[in-house]
Amino acid sequence: MKKNDLLLAAAVILAAAAVFAFQFFRQSSGRQFVEVAVxxxxxxxxxxxxxxxxxxxxxxxxxxxxxxxxxxxxDCPDQVCVRHRAVSRDGESIICLPNQVVVSVDSTEENELDGVAQ
Ligand SMILES: [Zn+2]
Structure with missing residues (x-):
């Protein structure tokens, strides 16, 4: 019984590690872009x-x-965009309302999905 528990725990840890490694690999291999819209x-x-x-x-x-x-x-009066923290993850964005500037992070995978949807 104890041995089985140990095996189960080991299997769970291994699976978690595999998922983590996969995500890490995907993140590091997938190129990310910043799209600027005015x-x-x-x-x-x-x-x-x-x-x-x-x-x-x-x-x-x-x-x-x-x-x-x-x-x-x-040069906007509110400086909200300048005070905004740096963005680096998918879907994050910096918006400058007065200047109508939108900066958003996009990965290549998402772009491909967009292409399929269109
Ligand atoms: Zn601004």
Whole structure:
């Protein structure tokens, strides 16, 4: 009985480890992008894995650093977007309402799904 419990526990741990490893592998292999939209139109798509500074129409300045994107500078009066924490995960976004700028994180897998849906 005790031996079976141990085996079961080992199996559960092994399964959990496998799932964790799979997710980790998927995350590290899947490329993530930052999509920038201005006034509802796509301004550009940028690789989250490549450090860069993006000037968004002179009103906002986005910085991609260490796999995360943050609003470095903006000329909007509320500065909500600048104070927003850096985004790096699927579906996260930074929105600058006054300038109608939307920065959102997207993975390649999601893009493929979108393509199928259309
Ligand atoms: Zn703003």
């Amino acid at each position: 006034d509802g139109e796509v301004f550009g798509t940028y690789d989250l894995g490549a450090d860069q500074t993006i000037d968004i129409g002179g009103t906002n300045c986005l910085v991609i650093e260490d796999g995360a994107a943050r609003m470095e500078w903006a």
